[in-house]
Amino acid sequence: MVNDAVTLGLMADFGREAKQQGFAVLGTASACEDAARAMHLENWLESGMHGSMAWMAERAHHRRSPQALWPEARSVICLGMSYAPALDPLLLEARPDLARISAYAQGADYHDVVKKALKRLARWLVAEASSGGHGEIGVKVFTDTAPVMEKPLAQAAGLGWQGKHTNLVSREYGSWLFLGEIYTTLDLPQNAPEPDNCGSCKACQDACPTDAFPAPYQLNARRCISYLTIEHKGAIPHEFRKAMGNRIYGCDDCLAVCPWNKFATAAHGHRAFLPRAELAAPELADLLTLDEAAFRKLFSGSPIKRIGHGRFIRNCLIAAGNSGQPQLIPLVEKLRGDADPIVAEAAGWAAGELGALKP
Numbered sequence: 001m002v003n004d005a006v007t008l009g010l011m012a013d014f015g016r017e018a019k020q021q022g023f024a025v026l027g028t029a030s031a032c033e034d035a036a037r038a039m040h041l042e043n044w045l046e047s048g049m050h051g052s053m054a055w056m057a058e059r060a061h062h063r064r065s066p067q068a069l070w071p072e073a074r075s076v077i078c079l080g081m082s083y084a085p086a087l088d089p090l091l092l093e094a095r096p097d098l099a100r101i102s103a104y105a106q107g108a109d110y111h112d113v114v115k116k117a118l119k120r121l122a123r124w125l126v127a128e129a130s131s132g133g134h135g136e137i138g139v140k141v142f143t144d145t146a147p148v149m150e151k152p153l154a155q156a157a158g159l160g161w162q163g164k165h166t167n168l169v170s171r172e173y174g175s176w177l178f179l180g181e182i183y184t185t186l187d188l189p190q191n192a193p194e195p196d197n198c199g200s201c202k203a204c205q206d207a208c209p210t211d212a213f214p215a216p217y218q219l220n221a222r223r224c225i226s227y228l229t230i231e232h233k234g235a236i237p238h239e240f241r242k243a244m245g246n247r248i249y250g251c252d253d254c255l256a257v258c259p260w261n262k263f264a265t266a267a268h269g270h271r272a273f274l275p276r277a278e279l280a281a282p283e284l285a286d287l288l289t290l291d292e293a294a295f296r297k298l299f300s301g302s303p304i305k306r307i308g309h310g311r312f313i314r315n316c317l318i319a320a321g322n323s324g325q326p327q328l329i330p331l332v333e334k335l336r337g338d339a340d341p342i343v344a345e346a347a348g349w350a351a352g353e354l355g356a357l358k359p
């Protein structure tokens, strides 16, 4: 039997190791089900707010709690890696000739960076637990893609709270944390959950260009530009096209306006997420000329490659239609004959929008 002091010592060493692996913050939560959390997920799915993300519903029975996914799990170690940007992500709003790529996607793909760091840490934990007398322990690591409710778990582990925009906000690292977890069979002491510090603020809700929040703490993904540009496969619904402006991949608006970000500096950011020069403020004209091979080359190692060439060009065409830049017309016209009907339709719309500017 291992005593509490040994476990606390192990976790103190683990904390140091996590920092070495690039994590800014960590905490521990229970793997048991939380009824309110599971109910909110159920309500959200029942109301269809997940849109076409069928994978959210398909494994909802696993997503509802850590033990539903892995009954042997006893504790969840939640970790956050910072990608705090050096520049305000809203700066490019006034530059319709340039495309806006969300801050999280201007550097390396976090799925790769966080997953690798989690695996290294999990291996360290297994080895140290074994040599420290805990015997053989089980671990599983996750970031983003698994059926795990990462934000409420991180709140329970004391990393921050779910703000009214639904993302986790940290007192120290603001809105700019990627989340990852290690589920383990180890019984670990738990952190106190972080209380909600939003107060009467509603800056994030007011900032949303598509009115995607039916109520505080609830997001209708079908209206969210992040969903429309990344997850949605068909034509972009007309009602959201103007509001998308020059955002071609994701959206940072509700995060960027959060007052808690004044404590998050770029110095906190992991260097893997420093913006690649060619992705910080790309010219729309350059992006519209990318063919499939050039798209793959430019976005190798970036999360943007996941949406594929067609969806990417569709997004750029919406931005072109919103740009008021008649010099883009020849590039847009060329894409009207594209074999992909979604691209061809978006090109037709953009040409109409730009043509309407001509006398």
Ligand code: B12
Residues within 6 Å of the ligand: 037, 040, 041, 044, 053, 056, 102, 103, 104, 143, 144, 145, 146, 147, 148, 149, 150, 151, 152, 162, 165, 166, 167, 168, 169, 175, 176, 177, 178, 179, 180, 216, 217, 218, 219, 221, 224, 226, 227, 230, 231, 249, 250, 251, 252, 254, 255
């Ligand atoms: C699906 C998904 C999306 C969807 C839907 C987002 C959403 N809010 O659900 C879309 C595509 C829109 C999206 C967008 C983004 N995402 Co996303 N996404 C996810 C994913 C895969 C699942 C989230 C989920 O479980 N949603 C289901 C809902 C029900 O859960 P929830 O938001 O936690 O809801 C809680 C509250 O809203 C509350 N609640 C619900 N109803 C009610 C009712 C009342 C009355 C109350 C009080 C509370 C309440 O309870 C729920 C449970 O606690 C996670 C990864 C993961 N596995 O967790 C990443 C994740 C949330 N995304 C992430 C990021 C970075 C983003 C973007 C910022 C990317 C971008 N810049 O474009 C945007 C942010 C948009 C936004 N405002 O949320 C990060 C967030 C990190 C953080 N610090 O929080 C995550 C955690 C990925 C990661 N590993 O880092 N995302």
Ligand code: SF4
Residues within 6 Å of the ligand: 165, 207, 208, 209, 210, 211, 212, 213, 219, 223, 224, 225, 226, 250, 251, 252, 253, 254, 255
């Ligand atoms: S990411 Fe953009 S569109 Fe989505 S909820 Fe936030 S502000 Fe609204």
Ligand code: SF4
Residues within 6 Å of the ligand: 162, 163, 164, 165, 169, 197, 198, 199, 201, 202, 203, 204, 205, 257, 258, 259, 260
């Ligand atoms: S902008 Fe205001 S309401 Fe929104 S998450 Fe930040 S503190 Fe909370």
